[in-house]
Every structure is written in structure tokens, then in C-alpha cells.
Amino acid sequence: MKKLLIILSLIGIQYTYSQDSISVGKQIEKISPEKNPLDMGDLKIKLNSQGDQWIKFSISSQIWLRSTENNPGTNVNGISQDQTHDAGIRRMRLIVQSQLTPFYSVFLQMGINNQSFISGGGSGTGNNGAGKKPSFFFHDAYNELAIIPRNDFQTGKPNKNNLYMGVGLHSWNGVSRLSNASTTKMLAGDLPIFNFPTIEIADQFARQLGVFAHGEFDRLNYRFSINKPFATNIKPNVGGPAVDNNQSGKLSYSGYAFYQFFNKETTITSFLPGNNLAMKKVLNIGTGFYTNKDATQTQPSENVFESHPANIFGADIYSEIPLGDKNKEMGLVFYSVFYNYNYGPNYLRMSGLMNPGTPNPLFTGQKALEGAGNNRVLMGTGNIWFSQVGFVLPKFSKILKIQPFFNYALKDMKALNQNGSYYDIGANFYLYSQNAKIVAQYSSRPLYDINSKNIFDRKGEFLLSLQIVL
Numbered sequence: 001m002k003k004l005l006i007i008l009s010l011i012g013i014q015y016t017y018s019q020d021s022i023s024v025g026k027q028i029e030k031i032s033p034e035k036n037p038l039d040m041g042d043l044k045i046k047l048n049s050q051g052d053q054w055i056k057f058s059i060s061s062q063i064w065l066r067s068t069e070n071n072p073g074t075n076v077n078g079i080s081q082d083q084t085h086d087a088g089i090r091r092m093r094l095i096v097q098s099q100l101t102p103f104y105s106v107f108l109q110m111g112i113n114n115q116s117f118i119s120g121g122g123s124g125t126g127n128n129g130a131g132k133k134p135s136f137f138f139h140d141a142y143n144e145l146a147i148i149p150r151n152d153f154q155t156g157k158p159n160k161n162n163l164y165m166g167v168g169l170h171s172w173n174g175v176s177r178l179s180n181a182s183t184t185k186m187l188a189g190d191l192p193i194f195n196f197p198t199i200e201i202a203d204q205f206a207r208q209l210g211v212f213a214h215g216e217f218d219r220l221n222y223r224f225s226i227n228k229p230f231a232t233n234i235k236p237n238v239g240g241p242a243v244d245n246n247q248s249g250k251l252s253y254s255g256y257a258f259y260q261f262f263n264k265e266t267t268i269t270s271f272l273p274g275n276n277l278a279m280k281k282v283l284n285i286g287t288g289f290y291t292n293k294d295a296t297q298t299q300p301s302e303n304v305f306e307s308h309p310a311n312i313f314g315a316d317i318y319s320e321i322p323l324g325d326k327n328k329e330m331g332l333v334f335y336s337v338f339y340n341y342n343y344g345p346n347y348l349r350m351s352g353l354m355n356p357g358t359p360n361p362l363f364t365g366q367k368a369l370e371g372a373g374n375n376r377v378l379m380g381t382g383n384i385w386f387s388q389v390g391f392v393l394p395k396f397s398k399i400l401k402i403q404p405f406f407n408y409a410l411k412d413m414k415a416l417n418q419n420g421s422y423y424d425i426g427a428n429f430y431l432y433s434q435n436a437k438i439v440a441q442y443s444s445r446p447l448y449d450i451n452s453k454n455i456f457d458r459k460g461e462f463l464l465s466l467q468i469v470l
Contacts, residue, residue: 043470052102058095060184060469064088068356069459071447073363074372076356077118077130080363084356084373088116090190090465091183093139097269102153103146107269109139113205116354139205140270142168148215150266163215169204172212172223172270174254175288176314176337178386179206180223184469185273185434187333187390188407188424189441193351194379195386197290197312197341198252201244201349202229208252214267221267221284222257229292236299241415242308242344242381245297252295252310258286258318274318277392277403277433278331282320289313296344308344328394329401336387341379346415348380366456369448374461376445377420382413390428401430417453420446426463439465 047053068084070076076084093111100106112134114120122128144166151158166172173179178195193199196206210227229252232244261283265272276282295310316337323330341347350370357373370376390405407424426441441463446455 053099055096055098058093058097058470060091060093060095061467062090062092062183063466064090064354065464065466066354067462068374069461070357070373071368071370071375071459072365072457073360073367074357075360076358076373080360081357086116086118086354086356088114088120088354089134090114090354093183103149105144105146106142107144108141110136111139112136114354116356118356119354137204138169140169140171140207142166142170142212161215161217163213165211165213167211169207169209170212170225170270171207172214172225173206174223174225174256174290174314175312176256176316176339177258177272177284177286177318177335178274178316178337179288179290179314180256180270180272182271182273184271184467185275187275187335187388187403187405187428189426189439189443189463189465190353192386192407192409192422193353194339194384194409194411195337197310197339197379198229198292199351202232202246202252202292202295202310204230210252214270216264216267219260219264220257221260221265222255223267223270224255225253227252227254229295232295234297236297236305238299238302240299241346241348242296242298243347244295245307246292246295247297248294248307250293250295252290252292254288254290256286256288256314258284258316260284274335274388275333275390275403275428275434276320277329277401277430278320278322278333279329280320281322282318284318285316286318287313287315296347298345309342310344311342313340314338324394329392330394331392333390333392333403333405334388337385339379339384339386341381341384343381346381348413348415349378350375351378352376367450368457369450369453374445374459376422377411377413377416377448379411380413380415382411382415384412385410399431401433403428403430415453416448418448418455420448420455422446434467435469437467439463439467441465 044056065087096108098106115134118130120134121132148163150162181191208227212225214223232246234243234245236243263280263282290312292310294307296308298306319334321332352374355373359372386409388407390403393402404427409422411420422445424441424443429438443461447457449456
């Protein structure tokens with residue numbers, strides 16, 4: 001880590017910037033982007049004259065400003081509060097990639113997430129108070145070997161098929177495109193989160209430890225992995241729903257593959273974009289899965305425990321279509337996915353991003369099943385259909401580009417008596433392609449009565465997100 005900090009310091013002190021290149025000691029250059037001529041690319045240090053040994057850096061930051069309608073019976077910092085205004089760091093990341101030989105590479109991603117005035121850090125007050133000093137941790141840390149490279153080692157010519165294998169803490173996930181989503185090329189203000197079926201339960205921020213393989217067979221892009229899920233040991237209540245308990249220690253298996261009808265995508269990293277501003281014609285259809293035996297547990301009767309597998313299936317379609325005059329840079333971005341989740345009887349999970357609230361013990365009104373703050377029904381045993389669409393408006397400025405979008409999720413959970421509709425509506429304002437953008441979004445969520453399991457109210461949230469990627 002000290003060596004990395006030294007390298008970054010030298011870059012900061014010595015670099016001279018131009019539109020096309022940067023130089024620091026050994027040659028550092030801007031990588032020419034494949035899809036969008038406005039994308040800035042990454043900082044890259046060549047380690048040899050041939051250019052097949054290098055180290056590359058990328059930095060990203062997403063800052064949120066919000067106004068949130070809290071669920072009934074919410075305390076914020078011990079005080080009853082119906083609406084909360086806050087600011088926070090949704091994501092702050094540093095990525096380091098290194099190609100040590102033409103066939104061996106290392107990928108590291110570090111950073112923090114979800115820091116607000118009251119969440120993401122310590123507890124209490126003082127130096128280590130609520131929201132302060134969030135943990136800076138590794139999101140990804142894996143080594144990868146090229147079995148069949150994209151380009152032939154000897155001739156440099158592209159191979160029609162390729163295969164890579166790796167091991168470590170990784171995000172080469174199964175289930176869907178959205179389960180492998182890039183967080184710097186999202187269509188909306190954020191991901192729906194239910195796209196990660198074990199998020200922060202049996203994984204570490206959507207990553208598990210294990211081995212993976214990915215590559216292409218002509219137009220079929222694929223990824224598969226075998227992993228050791230992170231340990232869970234929640235004890236179920238007698239006659240209650242399934243809870244996360246994988247104490248038997250079974251391995252998980254996952255995979256995702258998609259067929260590319262038009263332009264092909266390059267998957268050097270695991271992250272698939274959800275939005276390329278429709279610069280090229282894309283149509284992909286995919287399907288995937290995640291399975292883990294004995295992932296959850298119920299207690300049908302006193303001291304009688306029963307284990308259940310987690311079986312998740314997904315099928316999706318992703319399309320980007322340029323429209324009209326090419327010089328206008330108009331286009332449509334569309335994505336739709338169906339998830340079938342089975343975690344065991346009546347499994348249900350709640351979650352709220354950077355949730356500011358805690359339950360008010362003195363509240364006597366109608367209580368929400370979701371709990372306090374901005375909690376919502378995230379996912380559970382049942383089905384979810386999610387779709388999103390965005391339209392890049394005709395070019396009218398050399399500086400600004402606008403893309404309105406709409407998200408919709410329909411959740412059919414076995415533990416609930418009514419289906420729930422969730423939606424987000426907003427617009428992206430691009431100042432330098434996706435390297436610098438502002439997102440304005442309004443979100444609406446239903447609330448379920450704690451007793452009847454039917455919807456009794458809705459709450460909303462306004463979001464202004466500022467994103468920079470280098």
C-alpha cells in the first residue's frame with residue numbers, strides 16, 4: 001500500500017496534462033476508449049518498451065444530496081422525524097490493474113461506500129462517532145490467467161474465441177447483466193440492489209471468494225464461478241420464515257451468458273455497462289443462475305431445524321439503438337430482466353440505502369413492515385420484474401448532454417399479500433460523457449402494513465447525484 005501511495009504521489013507532482021497524453025517517468029498515456037470518443041479513459045504506466053506490461057489506475061466518486069420521506073415511526077438521531085435532508089458519499093473507489101506478463105494480470109478495487117452524517121462509520125459520538133471514518137476495504141482482489149487470449153500472443157491477431165481463469169475476491173457473478181453491473185455507467189441514479197441476490201449477507205459487497213472463468217465463444221459471452229460464501233448463522237424463530245444460515249459450509253455455483261446480435265462488448269473486467277449513451281447498436285439476450293445448498297434455515301417446531309437451498313434464476317435483454325441523424329447523437333437505451341428467487345419459505349429482506357432512521361419505540365400509529373427510515377422490501381422468495389429505459393436527447397450543446405430515464409420494478413413476494421410497484425424517474429446531465437455527470441431523480445416506494453401484509457401508503461425520495469470518473 002505504501003508503494004502505491006508513493007506512485008500516486010509522484011503522478012500528482014510530476015504529471016503534465018494534454019488532451020492526448022500524460023507523461024511521468026516511464027510513459028503514462030490516456031487509453032483510447034472503444035465506444036465513446038468523449039470518454040477520458042484511464043491513467044496507464046507502461047513498464048516496458050513493448051507496452052505489454054503495465055499498471056493502470058482509475059478513480060471514481062459519487063456524492064449524494066437527498067430529501068427522504070421516512071417510514072412511519074422513524075427516529076433520526078433519537079428524534080422523531082418525518083423527512084430527512086442529508087448528504088453522503090455513496091461510492092468512492094480506486095481501481096488498480098496490472099498486466100505483469102501478456103497472460104497474467106492482477107485486479108484490485110478499494111474504497112468506501114454509504115457514508116452519511118449517521119451511517120457508514122462508527123457508533124456513538126466523538127472521534128469514532130456515527131458516520132465517521134468508514135472502513136476503506138478491498139472490493140475486488142484477484143489474479144487472472146489468459147488461457148486463450150483475446151489476441152494471439154505471437155501474431156497479435158484477434159482470436160474468435162477466448163478464455164480467462166482467475167481466483168480471489170471477485171465479482172464475476174451469475175444471474176443477470178445487472179448482477180455484474182458497472183457502477184460508473186448506470187442508467188439511473190443507482191442500481192436497484194435486488195440484482196445482487198446475496199448482497200452483504202453471503203457476500204462482501206456483491207463479491208465472494210472463489211475461482212472463475214470467463215470469455216467468449218464467437219458471439220456468446222460467458223462467465224462461471226465456484227465460490228465459498230461468507231458465513232451466516234442467523235437463528236430462525238419457531239414457525240417463522242427462512243433466515244440466512246449456511247453453517248454447513250456448502251459451495252455456491254453461479255453463471256451468466258449472453259448472446260450478442262450486433263456490436264460485441266469487450267469484457268476485460270467483470271463490470272457490464274447499463275448505459276453507453278446509445279453510441280453503437282447493441283442487442284444482447286442473456287440468462288444466468290446462482291445456487292447454494294443449505295443457504296437458509298427454518299425451525300418448523302421447537303429445536304427442529306431444516307435447511308433450504310438458495311436458487312436464483314434470471315433472464316434479461318439489453319439494447320442500445322442510435323436514432324436519427326448520427327450528428328444529433330440521439331439514442332434509446334433499454335434493459336429488462338426477470339428474476340425468480342427461492343431462499344426458502346417466506347424469506348423476506350428489507351433494506352434502505354444510507355438509511356438515516358431507527359424505530360421510534362414510542363410510536364403508536366400504523367407501523368410499516370419495512371421498519372424505519374427509507375427501508376423498503378428489497379427481495380425475498382418470489383419474483384421480480386425490472387425494466388428501465390433512457391433516451392438521449394438530440395445534441396444541442398458542446399458541453400451538455402441530457403438523457404431522461406424511467407425505472408420500474410414489480411415485486412411478487414410469497415410472504416406478502418399484495419404485489420408492490422416501485423419506480424424512479426429522472427434525468428442524467430452529462431458534462432463530459434460519463435466521466436462527469438449529474439443525476440436528478442425521484443423515487444417512490446410502497447409500504448406494507450406489519451399485520452395485514454398489504455400496501456397502506458407510499459413514500460418518496462429526491463436524489464441529486466454528482467459523479468466523476470477518471
